[in-house]
Amino acid sequence: YDLIVEASAARNTLDSTATVTEFGPISVRYSKVQSQVNLKYDSWQKELQTYFAAVLSERINESYEKVSSAKTRLESISLEGASVATNEIVLGVTFLQEVTQQLPLWLKKSKELFESEKLLKRQRHVFRGDWTEASIVMGQLQQVEQVLSKRTRTMEEQVPLLQSRIAAEDKTNAQRLSELINDWEQNKPLIGNITPDQAIERLTKFEFNMKKAKIDQENLTKAKDALGLDAGVVSSDLSDCLDEIRDLTEVWEAVSKPYTALLDLKDSLWATAVMRKIRKALDDLLIDLRSLPNRIRQYDAYNTLYDEIKSLLAGHATLSDLKTDSLKERHWKSILQKLNVHVSFSELTIGMLWDNGLLDKKKDVAEVLSVAQGEMAIEIFLNQVRDKWMKEELDLVLYQNRVRLIRGWDDLFNALDDHTGGLVLMRSSPYYRAVREFQEDGNLWEDRLTKLRAAFDAWIDVQRRWVYLEGIFFGSADIKAQLPAEWSRFKSVDGEFVSLMRRISSRPYAMEALNIENLQRTLERLQNLMVVIQKALGAYLEKQRNDFSRFYFLGDDDLLEIIGNASEPGKVLPHLGKMFASIATLNSVPCEDEGVLAKFDAMLSKDGEKVTLHSPIVVTDKMNVKEWLKQLEDDMKITLAKLLHSAVSEVQSAQTSTTSPEGKADFVNWANKFPAQVMILASQVDWSMSMDAALRGENSDKDLQTVLSAINGKLEVMAETVLLDLPSESRKKFEQLITELVHKRDVTKSMIDEGVCDVNDFRWLYHMRFDYNPEAEILTEKLRISLSNASFYYGFEYLGIGERLVQTPLTDRCYLTLTQALNFRMGGNPFGPAGTGKTESVKALGAQLGRFVVVMNCDETFDFGAMGRIFCGLCQVGAWGCFDEFNRLEERILSAVSQQILTIQQGSLERQKYIELLGKTIGLHENVGIFVTMNPGYAGRSNLPDNLKTLFRS
Incomplete structure (x- = not known):
């Protein structure tokens, strides 16, 4: 406005x-x-x-x-x-x-x-x-x-009349008010044993009645005032009650939300409830309650709800335990019966579990849960067995483009053993016996897997034998021709086995094998047939080895390859290194003569040295493999013996003038002319002859000085020569000659220094002497090696260039001990710490005597199964066997090998021509030698058996 x-x-x-x-x-x-x-x-x-x-x-x-x-x-x-x-x-x-x-x-x-x-x-x-x-x-x-x-x-x-009526109404209202306050005191919702909705409804009703009573009281007061009546003292009880109603209403409204949320949780169906979410909801409710003001938290309504939620949280683990797949319908029936809940599982709510004493009956529920978990473990295992073997597909691999074979046997057998063992163990479980379905399934699968294991046991053996024999018969026409009966048997086995494998390849599942009619009997029959074939094949191979003893150093597969390639000598050559000490292969020369398969004119070592044979080996289509290999063995020795004869004859003229340029050139040409093995032997023979002559002469000291001067001259020539640009094989030869000459020089000097002047002086006999007799009738017996009172014919095994051991006083003592052992027909036993040259000394002594030395490492790769065959080879060839670190063998293996060695050594000691070894009679060559090296200082090593110690010199 x-x-x-x-x-x-x-x-x-x-x-x-x-x-x-x-x-x-x-x-x-x-x-x-x-x-x-x-x-x-x-x-x-x-x-x-x-x-x-x-x-x-x-x-x-x-x-x-x-x-x-x-x-x-x-x-x-x-x-x-x-x-x-x-x-x-x-x-x-x-x-x-x-x-x-x-x-x-x-x-x-x-x-x-x-x-x-x-x-x-x-x-x-x-x-x-x-x-x-x-x-x-x-x-x-x-x-x-x-x-x-x-x-x-x-x-x-109307004042008098109105005053009378108002006074009466005042008394009546006072009576109603008193009754209302009494009703409030008795029925106000303080205790938390009612729901918030009930409490709020009750509070709302009291509030309405009290407000109405208050209005009536106020109106009466006004009416009395208007009519001039005494208003009296207005009671504050109504106001106090209304204040209390407002406080309680606030309390109940505050707990109403969490209470409603708790009711919603209780109404959740158990089947769809997620325990993690239930736990979080209870935690959230507790947090909400704790956040309420202190004036609300002092009321019983709050404490009752708070305590209930705390209790539910404390027992949540029990509730969570029930949320497991192990509880089946039968288990839930038992649990609900214990809780006195009569609803179907699909209608079960969380509230029914909480409100019917789940937490109070925790022990009873735990018993049911334990049973369920035990049964669940059995059910899971049975399901695993069922799923594994109903779906297990055999791992097949194509073999020779003919048929698919099974592989991965180890995994297959491990799975079978694990599951079969588990099924057997499961029978002792009380949970297994309590459920009939478990017993039926368990018995069914135990029977199936047992049959499958038996079938696969036979199958793997049949397949292994078939692969072995298939490679033999289908890989060589010669084997078929030489073993017609076995080939005929194998053709029948092959057809049946291939048919079986093709059938399983069409449906490559493990359980399909059980559907093959008479599978077990078929496999056992094939197995027996192939055992017969293999025995016949083994007898055939044994006959071949008896005919040519060096075949004993070959495994069956290598020997079969050699026999199967009799018409192709070139395929035999890669196996020579296992039968001869250093022949890596043979030099082939062209030959177009009719019926000639190959012609070999020289031996080749792995070092590249070439030694021309005294007469070429001509392999014809009429010859067996063993025939031309035997010829090679003989030619090898004869060739070396003839070369030695020439080298010894020529070395005398070459050594007389090493001080002149012409003499030096002659000596180098002589050294180049002959193979390393022959050259070293000739120099050893020459030195031995010179020393013998000097010691027999009247002026021994002067003659020994002459020998020493000759050696020094040769050393000067060699020292100058190795500084030149030489082929690798020539350099190795000269280096070996230098090593040998240095040793001879040292021995000669020691003879001079010690004043040795008698050929029978032990100080001379202590050293190895090479005595060559050009007048001997047998070519291979012209060279004898003597040490002390022991004397041996040289073996003439081709050794190539190889490596030469530097001889030391320790080596000389070792040679003396070992040669004495051989002289007494005993074995040798060098022992000492690792790296002291035990094995190398045995090999070096073998080289000095021209022997074939077979070294066997007695470590984790030791092939005990092949030992009998190798022993037979050693005995018949006359080779040496050296068992390196013999006491590393396990007790049982050491005992078995020792027994075989004992048989050989006793036969050798008694100079027997034949011995019984591994149930068969074999020839015993007089040159056979057995040596065992040991390192007794290491923990966990075995000792040499006492009965064997007496046959060995240490």
């Missing part, structure tokens, strides 16, 4: 203001600005009027409604007659008093409304069509004054 008046005054000020102002010669005209400002003022004034009119209309309507309502109510009040209820009289008297008090205010307000409306009219405001004028409100007020005056007179006329 005031704002509109001020705006109008400001507008009038602008209208009366001049539009031109002069500043000296300058005039400022602002009529246009004034016009724009006036328009803005008019706009603001219009908006202000519209807003004020809206507010005024609302106030007029409110006042009109209030006055009209009061008028209607006043007209309805009845204070006369006994039929009027006391309550209505109380309300009527109270209302009359209220209107009497409000009427002056209403009159004042109606005048303000009238003036405001009048202001708008002066401002020429356009009123809405539904506008209620303030004069109407003032008219209604006049009517209210009239009705009020009338009702007030009536009340004054």
